[in-house]
Amino acid sequence: MHQRMLSVLLLIVALGGLTQAADLGFASEGTIGWDIPLLLIELEATFAFTYSDDAFTIALALDVDATGARELAAKTALARNTWKLAATLLFDVPSTCFVEGELALSAALAAGKLGIELVRNDSGVGMMIALVSTAEEFLQSFALGLSVDQFGRVQTESCGLTFTYAAIEAGFACECADVTVTATFTSDGFSELVLRAADVGGLAMGIELGCEVQYTIDEKTVEVEPTFTAESPTCFDLYLGLVWDGSTRTLEGITLYGLGLACEIAGVRVRGLWELDPAKIALVKAPYWALLGFVWDVAAPCDRTGEACLAEASIAEASIAFFFGEQGLFDLGEILFGLEWPIAPGWTGSLAVSLETSGGASFVVGWEGGFF
Numbered sequence: 504m505h506q507r508m509l510s511v512l513l514l515i516v517a518l519g520g521l522t523q524a525a526d527l528g529f530a531s532e533g534t535i536g537w538d539i540p541l542l543l544i545e546l547e548a549t550f551a552f553t554y555s556d557d558a559f560t561i562a563l564a565l566d567v568d569a570t571g572a573r574e575l576a577a578k579t580a581l582a583r584n585t586w587k588l589a590a591t592l593l594f595d596v597p598s599t600c601f602v603e604g605e606l607a608l609s610a611a612l613a614a615g616k617l618g619i620e621l622v623r624n625d626s627g628v629g630m631m632i633a634l635v636s637t638a639e640e641f642l643q644s645f646a647l648g649l650s651v652d653q654f655g656r657v658q659t660e661s662c663g664l665t666f667t668y669a670a671i672e673a674g675f676a677c678e679c680a681d682v683t684v685t686a687t688f689t690s691d692g693f694s695e696l697v698l699r700a701a702d703v704g705g706l707a708m709g710i711e712l713g714c715e716v717q718y719t720i721d722e723k724t725v726e727v728e729p730t731f732t733a734e735s736p737t738c739f740d741l742y743l744g745l746v747w748d749g750s751t752r753t754l755e756g757i758t759l760y761g762l763g764l765a766c767e768i769a770g771v772r773v774r775g776l777w778e779l780d781p782a783k784i785a786l787v788k789a790p791y792w793a794l795l796g797f798v799w800d801v802a803a804p805c806d807r808t809g810e811a812c813l814a815e816a817s818i819a820e821a822s823i824a825f826f827f828g829e830q831g832l833f834d835l836g837e838i839l840f841g842l843e844w845p846i847a848p849g850w851t852g853s854l855a856v857s858l859e860t861s862g863g864a865s866f867v868v869g870w871e872g873g874f875f
Contacts (some may be wrong), residue, residue, distance in 0.1 A: 505602060510809075518772075519580070521539070522620075525554060525555060525556035526553075526554070526555050526556070526745050526875050527552075527553070527554050527871050527875075528552070528553040528554075528555075528873060528874065528875035529550075529551070529552055529553075529874055529875075530549075530550075530553070530786065530872070530873030531549060531550045531551065531870065531871070531872065532548065532869075532870065532871035532872070533546065533548025533549060533567070533869065533870060533871075534546075534547050534548070534853075534867050534868065534869040535548075535868050535869075536569075536865060536866065536867040536868075537666075537845045537865060537866045537867070537868070538863075539863075539865060539866060540862070540863055540864065540866050544568070545569040547567060547568055547569050548566075548567050549564060549565070549566050549567075550564070550565045551564040551565075551746060551873075552564075553609055553875075554709060557584075557609040558581060558582050558583060559579075559580070559581050560578075560579065560580045561577075561579040561580075562576075562577070562578045562579075563575070563576070563577055563578075564576045564578070565596070565813065572595075573595070573596035574593060574594065574595060574596065574602070575593070575594045575596050576592070576593050576594075576630075577591070577594075577848045578590070578591045578592075578593045579681065580612065581656030585610060585611040586608065586609065586610040586611070587608070587609050587610075587833050588606075588607070588608050589606075589607045589608075589609075590604070590605065590607075591603075591605045591607075593679055594605045594760075595683055600625075601625065602624065602625070603622065603623065603624040603625075604622070604623045604624075605620060605621065605622050605623075606620070606621040606849055607619065607620045608620075608623075608652070614636060614637060614638040614640075615634055615635055615636045615637050615638070616634070616635045617632075617633070617648055618631075618632070618633045618634075618635070619631070619632050619633075620632075620655060622651065622655060622656075622657055623657075624657050626657060626659075626660045627650060627657050627658075627659045627660045627661050627662060628650060628657065628659075628661075628662045628663075628664065629648070629649060629650040629651035629655070629656075629657040629664070630648075630649040630650065630651065630664055631646065631647070631648050631649075631651050631655050632646070632648075632649075633645070633646045633647075633697065634646075641673050641674070641675055642671070642673050643673055643674050643683075644670075644671075644672045645669075645670070645671050645672075646668070646669065646670045647666075647668070647669050648666075648667050648668030648669065649664040649665060649666060649667065650663070650664050650665055650667055651667060651668065652667065652668055653668050653670065653687070656830075665671060665690070666690055667689065667690050668687070668688070668689055668690075669687065669688040669689075669736075670685060670686065670687045671853055672685045672686075673685075673686070673687065678739045679704065680699070680700040680701070680702055680705060680714075681700065681702075682698060682699070682700050683698070683699045683700075684696070684697070684698050685697045685699075693720060694719070695717055695718060696718040697715060697716070697717045697718075698715070698716045698717075699713070699714070699715045699736045700713060700714045700715075701713045704735070706729070706754075708731075708733075708757075709728050709731060709732045709733050710730070710731050710745070710754070711729065711731075711732070712727060712728075712729050712730075713727070713728045713729070714724045714726070714727050714728075715728070715731060724817060726749070726841070728737065728747070729745050729747055729754060730745075731743055731744065731757065736764060736839050738766040739762065739763065739764060739765075740762070740763030740764075740765065741759060741762065741763075742759070742760045742761035742762065742763070742784055742786070743757055743758070743759055743760065744757070744758050744760055744783070745757060745758075746758055749801070750817055753794045756870070758780070758783075759782040760775045760778070760780045760783050761776065761777060761778050761779055761780070761784050761786050762775075762776075762779065762781055763775065763776050763777075763786070764776075770799060770800070771797050771798070772797070772798040772799065772829060773795075773796070773797055774794075774795075774796040774797075774798065774824075775793075775794065775795045775796070776793060776794050777792070777793045778792040778793065781838055783860045787826065788826070790828050790829070790836070791826040791827055791828040791836055791837070792827065792828060792829075793826070793827040794825060794826050794827065795824070795825045796823065796824035797823050798820060798821070798822040799819065799820070799821055800818050800819070800820055800821075801818060801819040801821050801842075801844075802818065818845070819842060819843060819844035819845075820842070820843045821841065821842050822839075822840070822841040822842075823838065823839070823840055823841070824838070824839040824841070825837075825838055826838075826839070830860070830861070832860070835856065835860055835862065836859065836861070837857060837859045838857070838858045838860075839855060839856070839857050839858075840855065840856045840857075840858075841854065841855045841856075842852065842854045842855075846870070846872070847872075849872045849873060849874055850871070850873075851870065851871050851872055852869070852870050853867075853869040853870070853871075854867070854868055854869075855867040855869070
């Protein structure tokens with residue numbers, strides 16, 4: 504592991520002497536949190552170093568999550584005119600084990616774009632080849648998977664490349680709708696043929712109908728799905744949905760799942776969210792169903808003459824949010840105090856204090872920024 508990291512660093516230094524103009528950068532963001540009653544400290548952070556010129560880029564990124572897991576990603580890319588070659592290596596830092604590697608080549612063609620990705624993990628090797636048309640033609644894209652599924656995940660435990668997936672996508676326009684046709688194949692042969700039309704007609708009150716027809720080897724299914732669009736009133740966001748019975752294809756009505764508020768009063772930004780049906784929509788963090796928050800700018804200090812203040816970028820932002828659940832006075836379950844301020848050019852710090860009415864408390868310090 505140390506030899507790999509040393510090789511990458513030496514490569515950075517060598518390239519610095521070969522290029523005329525290049526940028527060396529550092530970026531970081533993260534939080535350090537304390538659960539006060541349990542005295543637990545958790546770190547979540549990302550540290551990234553980059554080096555780039557007009558044609559070459561290399562980056563090292565270290566990710567640390569709350570559980571203590573750490574991953575080191577090394578990325579490099581070389582671009583020349585109409586093509587780009589990129590490679591990524593991912594390592595688990597505690598065990599110094601290789602996790603996954605990817606080599607990707609993309610090239611611009613006369614009427615499309617070609618992409619080739621080679622993936623290697625601890626179980627095997629896979630490859631995905633994709634051709635996407637940039638012209639307005641019937642054939643839109645073609646994808647071929649060798650030892651991978653449609654998402655590029657390796658499916659075999661060997662270094663051999665065998666056919667596992669293929670997809671052809673085409674599109675055409677009718678007078679009533681734009682239709683997309685997708686045909687997929689697996690190693691067993693034909694899988695399915697799907698015809699989709701997002702908008703085949705409209706009903707009253709902003710209701711649009713979409714249609715999908717799916718053919719497989721042994722069955723055919725037809726699905727009609729309505730969608731609803733409505734303009735929310737000033738200051739409010741309405742989270743609406745259609746009550747649609749798919750078995751009988753019956754539109755039973757329109758339901759209001761949630762309500763949002765966004766307005767400004769005397770320079771204070773007011774934000775609110777209310778879940779009217781928590782089982783159907785999640786707008787607020789569990790276990791709460793509503794929040795009411797206030798955000799305002801903290802004025803920057805002026806100079807001694809009182810004639811000039813610091814730039815707007817140096818103004819801090821303060822906030823307070825109230826979370827409501829099923830317990831506590833007026834169902835108030837938690838109060839969150841927040842402060843975000845500029846530390847230095849390109850750097851921002853944050854502070855959050857959470858107080859639960861049940862007695863729990865937490866304290867989180869965060870940062871985000873970098874220099875290039």
